[in-house]
Amino acid sequence: MRCVAAVSEWRVKLVGRPKDVSCPSVVKTQVIDTGLCCRCMACMAACPAAVRTGVGFDFEERKHVCVDCEICVRVCPRLDYKPLSGIGSYIKAVAGRSKRFKGQDGAMVTEILMSAMEMGIIDRCIFVGRDEDWRTEILHVRDVEQLEVPTLTGTKYTFAAAVPALREAVLNTKVGVGFVGTPCMVSGVRRLQKELAVFRRKVKLVIGLFCTENFYWDELTEFLKERGVDIKKLVKTDITKGKFIATMTDDVVEFPVKELSAIMPSGCRVCTDFSAVESDVSVGSVGSKPGFSTVLVREENAKEVLDFIREHGYADFDEVSLEFVERLCNLKKKREANIK
Amino acid sequence: MGIKRLKMPEYSFGDKVKWHAAAVGTAFKEAFFPHTVTVHYPKERRKFPDNFRGYILFDIEKCINCWQCAFVCPANAIRMKEAPNKKYYPTIDYAKCIFCHFCVDSCVGGALRTTKIHDVAYADVNEMLAETEQLMEPPEIVREDRRYVEYVIEEDDVRLRRVKGQDYLLVEPPPRKEYSMVCVCDDPESCTGCGTCADVCEHYAISISIEGEYKVIRIDTARCTGCGLCVKECPLRVLRLVRREGEQ
Ligand SMILES: Cc1cc2nc3c(=O)[nH]c(=O)nc-3n(C[C@H](O)[C@H](O)[C@H](O)COP(=O)(O)OP(=O)(O)OC[C@H]3O[C@@H](n4cnc5c(N)ncnc54)[C@H](O)[C@@H]3O)c2cc1C
Numbered sequence: 001m002r003c004v005a006a007v008s009e010w011r012v013k014l015v016g017r018p019k020d021v022s023c024p025s026v027v028k029t030q031v032i033d034t035g036l037c038c039r040c041m042a043c044m045a046a047c048p049a050a051v052r053t054g055v056g057f058d059f060e061e062r063k064h065v066c067v068d069c070e071i072c073v074r075v076c077p078r079l080d081y082k083p084l085s086g087i088g089s090y091i092k093a094v095a096g097r098s099k100r101f102k103g104q105d106g107a108m109v110t111e112i113l114m115s116a117m118e119m120g121i122i123d124r125c126i127f128v129g130r131d132e133d134w135r136t137e138i139l140h141v142r143d144v145e146q147l148e149v150p151t152l153t154g155t156k157y158t159f160a161a162a163v164p165a166l167r168e169a170v171l172n173t174k175v176g177v178g179f180v181g182t183p184c185m186v187s188g189v190r191r192l193q194k195e196l197a198v199f200r201r202k203v204k205l206v207i208g209l210f211c212t213e214n215f216y217w218d219e220l221t222e223f224l225k226e227r228g229v230d231i232k233k234l235v236k237t238d239i240t241k242g243k244f245i246a247t248m249t250d251d252v253v254e255f256p257v258k259e260l261s262a263i264m265p266s267g268c269r270v271c272t273d274f275s276a277v278e279s280d281v282s283v284g285s286v287g288s289k290p291g292f293s294t295v296l297v298r299e300e301n302a303k304e305v306l307d308f309i310r311e312h313g314y315a316d317f318d319e320v321s322l323e324f325v326e327r328l329c330n331l332k333k334k335r336e337a338n339i340k
Numbered sequence: 341m342g343i344k345r346l347k348m349p350e351y352s353f354g355d356k357v358k359w360h361a362a363a364v365g366t367a368f369k370e371a372f373f374p375h376t377v378t379v380h381y382p383k384e385r386r387k388f389p390d391n392f393r394g395y396i397l398f399d400i401e402k403c404i405n406c407w408q409c410a411f412v413c414p415a416n417a418i419r420m421k422e423a424p425n426k427k428y429y430p431t432i433d434y435a436k437c438i439f440c441h442f443c444v445d446s447c448v449g450g451a452l453r454t455t456k457i458h459d460v461a462y463a464d465v466n467e468m469l470a471e472t473e474q475l476m477e478p479p480e481i482v483r484e485d486r487r488y489v490e491y492v493i494e495e496d497d498v499r500l501r502r503v504k505g506q507d508y509l510l511v512e513p514p515p516r517k518e519y520s521m522v523c524v525c526d527d528p529e530s531c532t533g534c535g536t537c538a539d540v541c542e543h544y545a546i547s548i549s550i551e552g553e554y555k556v557i558r559i560d561t562a563r564c565t566g567c568g569l570c571v572k573e574c575p576l577r578v579l580r581l582v583r584r585e586g587e588q
Pocket residue numbers: 102103104105106107108109110111126127128129136152153154155156157158159160162180181182209210211212213214215239283284285286293294
C-alpha cells in the first residue's frame with residue numbers, strides 16, 4: 001500500500017552543496033577522510049548508481065559512476081554528526097532467554113525477530129551470518145527453518161553489509177522487514193527512513209545491539225592469528241567483563257579487550273552510542289546473568305512482540321541490573337573527547 | 341439409532357394399472373426411437389463449447405516473451421526455448437500437460453489459445469514434446485467423423501442432436517481489450533532524483549531540471565508509450581504503469 005496518489009510531476013529537495021563538488025567527494029572528505037565513517041553503509045543502501053553498476057563501498061570508485069542524486073549526503077548519519085549517548089528512553093527493561101533458539105547470550109534477538117514474523121508484523125528479516133573464515137554474510141530469513149544454520153545467530157565482531165541488504169528486503173516485502181544491527185547501523189536505518197518513504201513504510205522493527213566497538217575483518221583475523229587462534233576452528237567470539245574470549249573446538253584463547261584498541265576503527269573511536277538509543281528495542285549481554293540477554297524495550301511495536309513472547313511462553317524472564325549498562329554507556333560517552 | 345425405515349407407499353389398483361401402462365409405453369418408444377446418449381466416436385464427434393480445454397496453439401506474433409506461461413504451469417510442462425532471433429518461446433510437453441490451461445489464461449499477449457482438438461495420437465512419449473513451431477500449426481489428426489453431436493437439455497431430459505458434417509475444431513481467440521498504459525510516480529517521497537528513468541527512456545518522455553532548491557522530475561504523458569522500461573529500472577521502484585485516463 002502506497003500512501004500518495006500517483007503523479008507525473010514531483011520534486012526532490014536539493015541539499016544545497018557547492019556546485020563543483022560531487023556528492024561522493026562531500027562524503028569522502030567530510031566523513032571518510034576525517035575518520036568519522038562508522039561503516040553503517042546507509043549511503044550504499046540508497047545509492048542508485050551502486051545498485052545499477054554493482055560498485056561497492058569504495059568512494060573513489062563511486063565518484064566515477066555517481067549520478068549526482070545527493071542521497072548519500074542526505075542519509076549519512078556521520079555528516080553533521082550529532083553523537084547520541086546514554087541509556088535512552090525505554091518502556092521496560094528485562095532479561096530474557098529464549099527457549100526455542102540458541103544465540104550469543106539468551107538469543108532474544110532471534111526470538112524477537114521470529115516472534116514478530118509469527119505475529120505477522122514482518123515477513124522477513126536480515127541476519128548477519130558468517131562463512132568458515134568468519135567473514136560476515138547476509139541472509140534474508142523468511143522462515144524459521146532457515147535458522148537451522150547454526151552460524152546465523154551469535155555475534156560476529158566484524159562489519160557487515162546488512163543495511164544494503166535491507167534495501168532489497170524493503171523493496172520485496174509484502175508486509176514489513178525486521179532489522180538488527182549495531183547502534184551506528186540503527187542510526188543509518190533511521191536516516192534512510194527519514195529521507196526515503198519506502199524505508200519508513202516497510203521497516204517495521206529495528207533491533208539495536210549494545211556495542212562498544214566493531215572491527216575490520218582482516219585486521220581482527222590477523223590479530224587473532226597472532227594470538228594463536230585458528231580461525232577455521234573458531235566457534236564463538238565473545239567480549240565479556242573486559243575480556244575477548246575466542247572459543248575454538250579444542251581450545252580457548254582469552255585476552256583483555258584493551259589490547260584490541262590498536263585496531264579499533266576510527267569511526268568507533270568517535271561513537272558514543274552504546275545502547276542503540278534510536279532502536280525500537282535494544283539487546284545486549286551486560287546487565288543480566290550469563291545465558292540471558294538484556295532487553296530494553298523502547299517502542300510500542302517491540303512491547304507487543306515481547307508480550308507475545310511472554311504469552312506463548314517462548315522465553316524465560318529475569319531481573320536486569322541496569323547499573324552495568326549505564327556504566328558502559330558513560331564509559332562510551334567519554335569518547336566525545338575524540339570528536340574534533 | 342439413526343436408522344430410518346422407509347415405508348412402501350400404498351398404491352391403489354388404478355394407479356398400478358396406470359404405471360404399468362406407462363412402462364409398456366416407454367418400452368415401445370425406445371424400441372422404435374432409441375434414446376441413447378452415447379456418441380459414436382470416431383464416426384461422430386461431440387461438438388465442444390468454445391472454451392473447451394484442448395490442444396494449445398501458439399501465435400508467435402503476439403508473444404511478448406514474458407515467460408508467464410512457464411512460471412504458472414503447475415505440471416512443469418512448459419519449457420522456454422531460445423529461437424534464432426534470441427528470444428525465448430514456449431514448448432509444451434504433452435506428456436506432462438494436465439490441460440488446466442493456466443498458461444492460456446495467464447498469457448498477457450493472448451499468444452496461447454485453445455482448440456477443440458483432444459485426440460492427437462503419438463507413437464512414443466518423446467514425440468509428445470511439442471516444439472514451438474509445432475504449436476504454431478494445428479496438429480495432424482485422423483478424422484473419420486461424418487456427423488457431430490450436440491447435447492440438448494430439455495426440461496428434465498438430455499437429448500442428442502446429430503448434425504451431418506464436420507465440426508470446425510479451431511476456436512477464434514476471444515476479443516481482447518487493449519489498454520494504453522502510461523507511467524506515473526506513486527511514491528515521490530522515495531525518489532532520490534537519480535535520473536535513471538530519464539536515462540533509460542527511449543522516447544525522451546522523462547525530464548529532470550533544477551528549479552531553485554528543487555530537482556523537478558516530469559513525465560511527458562503524451563510521449564510516454566507505456567513500455568515500462570523506467571518502471572523496471574528505477575532503483576527504488578517508485579514508478580508504476582497505470583491505464584491512461586479516460587479508459588475503462
Ligand atoms: C559488534 C558487536 C559488538 C557488541 N558489543 C557488545 C558489548 O560491548 N556489550 C554487550 O553487552 N553486548 C554487545 N554486543 C551484543 C551481544 O554480543 C549480543 O549480540 C546481544 O547480547 C544479543 O544476543 P542474543 O543471544 O540475544 O542474540 P542472537 O539471537 O544470538 O542474535 C544475534 C544477532 O546479531 C546479529 N549480528 C551478529 N553480528 C553482527 C554484526 N557484526 N553486525 C550486525 N548484526 C550482527 C545477527 O544477525 C543476529 O541476528 C555486541 C554485538 C556486536 C555485533
